[in-house]
Amino acid sequence: MRCARLSHAGSLDSSHPEVGTGAAGKSSAGEFVRIQLKVRRERILEAKFKAFGCSGSIASASLAAEWAEGKTLEEAASIRESELAAALELPPTRRHCSTLAEEALHCAIQNYREKCQQRENLSSIVSTGGSR
């Protein structure tokens, strides 16, 4: 594992309206991965990851973030763990690493969409004068 090339390692502000945060795995199982996406107008401007886990988990999360950055949310949602696994030449025993990265990425996309939906709901409540 070449630590120097983990250029997408880092954090974004999870409270920011433009940031979607997704996580997968359990620390008790030895792997926990977080991916965050900064999105504007459906396009991922920035993707960051952090990972606790074996080199396969770290590499998968890193690659998922790398691939996601610059894509639209729809394109990123179609990234599959099998593609990550193939690119990293993961052996069968390590497929759980790429699966986790895919899960975290999709979770981040989902989280962002939910935030947008909440904002929309809030603005529609405000504009109709509340629930009275």
Add this chain to the structure above:
Amino acid sequence: MKSSGGGRAVKQARIYMDHHATTPVDPRVLEAMLPYFSEEFGNAASRSHSFGWRAEEAVEESRETIAQLIHAGPKEIVFTSGATESDNLAILGTAEILGERGRHILTCRTEHLAVLDCCRQLERRGFQVTYLPVDTTGRVSPDDVRAALRRETILISLMAANNEVGTLHPISEIGKIAKEREVLFHCDASQAVGKVPVDVEAMGVDLLSFTAHKLYGPKGTGALYVRRKAPRVRLAPMLHGGGHEAGMRPGTLNVPGIVGFGKACEVAGRVLLEESSRIAELRDRLHRGIVSELEEVRLNGHPELRLSNNLNLSFSYVEGEALMLAMDDVAVSSGSACTSATQEPSHVLKAMGVSDELAHTSLRFGLGRFNTRDEVDYVIGRVVQSVKKLREISPLYEMALDEKRGSRADGLR
């Protein structure tokens, strides 16, 4: 970026600190073995010519030296292919002979898989096995042993020193209990022989497994000590075909291997005390160096009653396999799931009450005869650098820092 496992280019590890897994063959041992591959290649069982006689002589000399290291008699040494085979012979061999008298075995949760799998095999054949717990330092309690013994117990099997965390069991105390209750006592001493003084009389053991490759001898040769007096232990052989080793272990003897084993034991006997204290200093230096620069590093195993060369540490928030790969010019091992054949975290750490998360973050250093102070200092640097780098990208570390900041801020209010 490729990850480890299938297909990656293997980088040669420069510094070896995995001496619990195996040790290099000492040059003196190799020199002693070589003639037995070429000029003195006879079969030790060939009675009719000098090739055989010379091989037999070499075997018997080695048998004597090996026995001396553990304070046994030469006739009490049975040669095997290694400690795993010795464990099988001791446990399954005893069960077969004494199975009619009783069908209960007493062992411990932190034993090596060679012992645990033999016990599971006996369970499948209708024996009952009690797997004693250990305390948080990995030590079994003599009181627990006493309480668990039954009328039907035919064997206690407990290791002298744990291969993962180095903890030493109170073997002599348990030996006394075994004698009182007239139960055979088997001890897997693979990690202890050559590192700490081993005396089968003082320990009160009846069967003892050990192997050459843990004490700078060759792989593929081991021994089982089988007591001949008070009591005379009988074992059913696991292999059949020829009556060698008093009928306990047929098969052509690995003469060069045995010669190497003998030489390794001879050297170990001479240097044991000095070497063990020198290596303890190096180990302590390694430990101090690491904890002086890193927080949240936990020592696994007993702080004092441990092997002098063992250091098992858990590095919070950083997984073991990733850590090993980040410092891949140093050979160590880990208790993380990803590095085990079963994809489960270390059963030893689990038995000690170490959380699953911490078990995944553990690293085992096993220092050895040829490690130097410079190597230790280099490794300290690599460990500290690698842990810091991996903590930077660890979401768990970030969460822990946030929590600390939050509670500090709370404290200020």
